Amino acid sequence: FLITATMAAPALIQLGIPAIAAHMFVFYYAMFANLTPPVALASFAAAGVSGGDPMKTGVQSVKLALAGFIVPYMFVYNTALLSIDTTAAITIRVIITSMLGVFMIGAATEGFFIKKMNLFLRVIVFAAALFMISESVYQDFIGLAILIALIIIQKIKKPATTA
Template sequence: MVTCMVLGMGLPSIPAYLITASMAAPALIKLGIPALAAHLFVFYFAMFANITPPVALASFAAAGISGGDPMKTGLQSVRLSLAGFIVPYIFVYNTALLLLDTTALIALRVTITAIIGVTMIGMATEGFALTEMKWIERIIAFGGALLLITADPIQDAIGFSILIVVLLIQFRRKRSTA
């Protein structure tokens, strides 16, 4: 991850991918990761180099257009895209999301749980679901999201249960303040 981001810093998308793919992807493939998953992993993190400080070309360009502080814009972009930093790991640990060696039913389950897991990470990082979340709710939601990202049906069930509990707490709080 760090290698891909460092090698991708300050480069446009295509050269960033080409450099990281030629250096990092072969190492991942030798570790037993399927080639498609390895290249998508490398591609994602090479692209994230454009929004992560200290280089953050895309974030700094956006700050220039909006008149905002470049470093604050870069840090906010990382915060908003935190869920995206998890997606490449899903590709590596669960190739069913890439439709590799799987059935349609398993791919559908994995896709749905990954979407819900990434949404829960967004809830946890932003601190808002139906109402503002307390810190303990954010931590619990993040833990539930990590459970949903794995391919294990038992962990998925626990993650869904956590999501339901967090949303019920949020719904009660919203009703009591309305």
């Protein structure tokens, strides 16, 4: 983190990003070094414990953590997550909708919400997640409406029968 912070944070701050947001961005990505190949220390340790292939484990860990790669950008573009120049009510709303958005990105990536999703639903859920992680209350409502529609669709959808 220290090396990354001394190199990247000043550049981000010069771009007009608040210092705390710049450092959270850098900190978050520095922590992903443990997850992503070729370093992937946490993934390689998990592969050693499970007896799995280290590179396959690293790639799978990146797929599972895909939503996490968007979080640092949320700190930069939506500083209400860090309670910068905002009210408590807005911060709470942004945190809740951002958490739902990250959850929805995970669901879209894995292809499963309540039930398995087809490619079309996965794309729709991913788009709704992007609405949810923005700072606009109107986009949050659009994302919530799509989430509610998805829940309804998944609840009433009948499972495929096999003969």
